[in-house]
Amino acid sequence: MSSVNCHLFCLSVYYYRFHKEDCKDVARMIMELAVFEKMPDQAKISHEELERDGFCQNPFFECLVAEVSDEHRSKDGHTVVGYGLYYYTYSTWKGRSVYLEDLYVMPEFRGNGIGKGLMCKVAKVKKQCVRLQLAVLDWNSPARDFYAAKGAQDLTDSEGWHFIRFDGLSLDNLVKDAPKD
């Protein structure tokens, strides 16, 4: 439990590793984030898929959520108001790494340090990881400034790394072209 000050009240925030029953809240916020990122039609995940992939034998991801007390619930009645979804990756230069896929706080709860709290908690999860990485959209200046202020490097600017994606037909074609075993 961590207390932070905001303008109107002392807001207590509880950060914890998500449980199956949090998947509905996470799915809801994934959609809210897609709307913010101006790509609402891209988010297709259901809370059932999150449950399946987050609670299988070798989970594909882990997630921390931020919860406020019932008295501070959102205007729509939500108490789970932010999440950080992450997984482990691997650098062939440095070894074990963490990738923060999504970091989100509901608009009415921003400015209370919850985003920073989630990010720092994710950084703390696995100490033997030597990197925490993530992606940000170029027009999202508040987020870019936030990461830069915390000492992060923008590797697209400094080294020229670009994201490449195969999906749909281009991925099917790769599979079809694979050499026979």
Next chain:
Amino acid sequence: MSSVNCHLFCLSVYYYRFHKEDCKDVARMIMELAVFEKMPDQAKISHEELERDGFCQNPFFECLVAEVSDEHRSKDGHTVVGYGLYYYTYSTWKGRSVYLEDLYVMPEFRGNGIGKGLMCKVAKVKKQCVRLQLAVLDWNSPARDFYAAKGAQDLTDSEGWHFIRFDGLSLDNLVKDAPKD
């Protein structure tokens, strides 16, 4: 086993999931790739670390290697001449994904379809993944053209995604700033 034509001889290439004893070859090629990427001082991984992290209970990565027959070994005597190192990630929009961290073929074996063979084999590994993603340096035109010709999207160009990294001091500071449990 897959046969491909090249200028001088019929080169047979065998693709397989790496074994512990391949880690020395993979570590050697990781260093060769870092030299090609003009960042040779960045690669710090040892074959012991690859063994530890690739063969633990929940491995941090998987790897396919390309092997040629002894008669076609490299001028330095190597028969393992390429690798594709990958792991599973997660899209909160689409679900299970594969990330191809490294794709490398030794210079003297390029032009024989081995890079494409490795990439297609990786794409085939896990069919329920809906994406194959990777990163490429902006000045590496041969690789960028290769991916584009296969139908990949450059998400940095088309949507504006940038890579952000915390490591060293900036990562230590995040951990230090984490809210108390």
